[in-house]
Amino acid sequence: MAKRKSLIKIKPKKYTTGDIVKVSFMVMHPMDTGTGKDKKTGKIIPAHYINEVKFLFNDKPFTTMKTWESLSANPVFTINFKVPGPGKLKVIFTDNQGEVNETSKKIKPKG
Amino acid sequence: MQRRSFLRGITIAAAASTVVTPTMVMGAAPVGANALGIDAAIKAITGGKKTVASSKVHMKAPEIAENGAVVPITVQVDSPMTEADYVKAIHIFASKNGNVRCADVMLTPANGKAMFAARIKLGTSQDVIALVETSTGEFLTAKQNVKVTIGGCG
Numbered sequence: 001m002a003k004r005k006s007l008i009k010i011k012p013k014k015y016t017t018g019d020i021v022k023v024s025f026m027v028m029h030p031m032d033t034g035t036g037k038d039k040k041t042g043k044i045i046p047a048h049y050i051n052e053v054k055f056l057f058n059d060k061p062f063t064t065m066k067t068w069e070s071l072s073a074n075p076v077f078t079i080n081f082k083v084p085g086p087g088k089l090k091v092i093f094t095d096n097q098g099e100v101n102e103t104s105k106k107i108k109p110k111g
Numbered sequence: 112m113q114r115r116s117f118l119r120g121i122t123i124a125a126a127a128s129t130v131v132t133p134t135m136v137m138g139a140a141p142v143g144a145n146a147l148g149i150d151a152a153i154k155a156i157t158g159g160k161k162t163v164a165s166s167k168v169h170m171k172a173p174e175i176a177e178n179g180a181v182v183p184i185t186v187q188v189d190s191p192m193t194e195a196d197y198v199k200a201i202h203i204f205a206s207k208n209g210n211v212r213c214a215d216v217m218l219t220p221a222n223g224k225a226m227f228a229a230r231i232k233l234g235t236s237q238d239v240i241a242l243v244e245t246s247t248g249e250f251l252t253a254k255q256n257v258k259v260t261i262g263g264c265g
Contacts, residue, residue, distance in 0.1 A: 020223035033232070035209065056204030062221040070205055070213040071265075072181045072230040079216070 004028055008091060008105040017085050017109045020035060025053070025091050025103075027074045033069040052094040057107070058087040083109050121248065149206045153242060156202055157250050165251035170241050172255045179233040179263030185254070186241045188225035192218075198225035200244040207237035232263040 006027040015021050027050070034047030047069060055063040063079055081089075090104040153162065171185040190198045197220045216227045231239070235239040236258045243251040 018116050022226075031232075034211070057221070064217045065216040066183045068210050068212045068214070070232050071234050072211060075229060078185075078228035079171070079218075080222050080224035080226045082221060083219070 004093075004099070004101045006091070006093070006101065006103040008089060008103060010089075010105070010107075015083055015109055017083055019109070020080050020082050022078055023055070023081045023089065024076055024078045025055070026074070027101075027103075029095070031069060031071055031073045031075060031106075032088050042110060048095065050075065050093050050095045051065055054080065054092045055090065056090045057081075057084070059090070083107060085109065116161050118225075126184050128211050131161070134136045149204060149211045149240070152204060152211050153240075156242065156244070160250055162250040164253065165243075167239055168243050168253035170253045170255050172239050172257050174256070175258045175260070176233065177260045179235075179259040179261055180237075181230050181263070182233050182257060182259075183228070183238060185228040185241075186226070188243050188251070190225045192220050192223055192225060192247070194220055195246075198243055199246050201225065201227050201228075202242040202244070203227075203231070204240040204242065205231060205233055205237060206240060207233070208234050233257060233259045234262045235259055 004027055006025070009024040010024070011022040011024070029050055029097065030048055031043045031050065032048040032072055034044070036045050037043065049069040049071070050067050053065040053067060054061050086109060087107050089103055089107050090102060092100065092102045094100050128173070167189040169187045173182065176182045182205070186201055186203065188198050188201070190196065192198065198218050200218065201216045204211045205213055213231050214229060218225055236256070238254045238256050240252060240254040
């Protein structure tokens with residue numbers, strides 16, 4: 001199973017406990033709709049898209065998403081998050097072909 | 112004579128291939144499991160409850176999108192996000208796509224603010240609709256028309 005390139009970004013970079021930050025999760029994924037054709041072979045590319053994204057903080061889920069093929073390729077999901085303290089932010093994502101990947105980032109509030 | 116039969120063979124083969132490919136394409140056209148009309152899709156979530164167009168829901172989307180494959184949208188909801196009153200879910204629909212559903216985002220008070228941003232694909236010019244479900248059981252909507260110059264599906 002291929003490991004997908006993914007990344008979590010937090011804005012602003014400096015934050016303290018109790019701040020509301022923007023969490024962006026980006027992943028390299030084709031998000032094929034199942035209607036497009038391969039330009040070289042002319043064959044239809046089967047649907048391949050992310051259908052579930054879970055955001056967890058210290059293994060407790062706080063946001064879950066169900067998604068469909070209408071999202072752009074290499075999607076970016078942005079949500080807000082209120083920092084409760086130091087810990088670990090983890091994102092688990094699943095696609096319709098059964099690939100499960102995860103990525104994580106440490107939360108280190110200053111001050 | 113030999114040359115003639117050879118050529119005839121080629122033309123028949125060519126004709127056969129041109130006939131076969133379009134039918135194959137038509138037959139293989141996928142029908143999504145979630146391919147519902149926009150009204151049916153909204154009804155499936157609300158369960159027949161009334162939806163209210165609300166000024167609390169702010170949706171940012173471009174009026175004209177040159178490339179339908181990448182249309183950035185942002186939905187923000189005015190909500191205190193406390194245990195008593197928070198935004199439970201934000202659903203995003205594209206009214207004329209093959210599959211109208213784009214994303215369902217389930218939020219909790221831990222988010223602090225109700226916001227969701229992503230980039231979506233739009234096949235043609237259409238309305239993008241945000242349906243917001245609050246913890247008090249209300250359904251709020253906001254919609255914006257986006258004109259698409261080049262479609263982004265397929």
